[in-house]
Amino acid sequence: MAHHSRDFDTRVYRASSNAETIVTLLRASPAVAEVYYPLGSPTQSTYDHYKKPSGKYGFLVSIRFATPAHAVAFYDALDVAKGPSLGTNFTLCCAYTLLAHYKELEWAAEYGVVELEEGSGWKKGLGGR
Numbered sequence: 001m002a003h004h005s006r007d008f009d010t011r012v013y014r015a016s017s018n019a020e021t022i023v024t025l026l027r028a029s030p031a032v033a034e035v036y037y038p039l040g041s042p043t044q045s046t047y048d049h050y051k052k053p054s055g056k057y058g059f060l061v062s063i064r065f066a067t068p069a070h071a072v073a074f075y076d077a078l079d080v081a082k083g084p085s086l087g088t089n090f091t092l093c094c095a096y097t098l099l100a101h102y103k104e105l106e107w108a109a110e111y112g113v114v115e116l117e118e119g120s121g122w123k124k125g126l127g128g129r
């Protein structure tokens with residue numbers, strides 16, 4: 001573990017820089033309704049208050065697409081590992097709401113979460129429905 005964490009600061013900085021670039025691209029896309037990321041958000045000042053002066057905003061990015069079809073197309077075309085993790089050295093994509101609320105999607109829908117079409121890789125990774 002100590003060996004694999006020697007370059008942790010460098011990897012976090014690089015991943016955070018990459019996230020900022022991706023956020024800029026996503027926010028400019030008509031397929032994306034909203035990007036949840038501290039930089040450029042209404043709550044950025046809170047993050048600025050607590051982060052290190054030389055720090056960035058991390059590399060967790062959440063996306064709400066304009067339509068379910070856009071979400072499915074993005075997820076299915078994204079060429080990265082898909083699924084949850086408690087720590088990896090590579091990029092992951094996770095359909096978090098589906099993962100976290102799989103058995104309560106009707107409840108989640110009350111808060112604007114949209115269920116996606118059958119046949120998508122989005123659901124196949126979690127055993128379908």
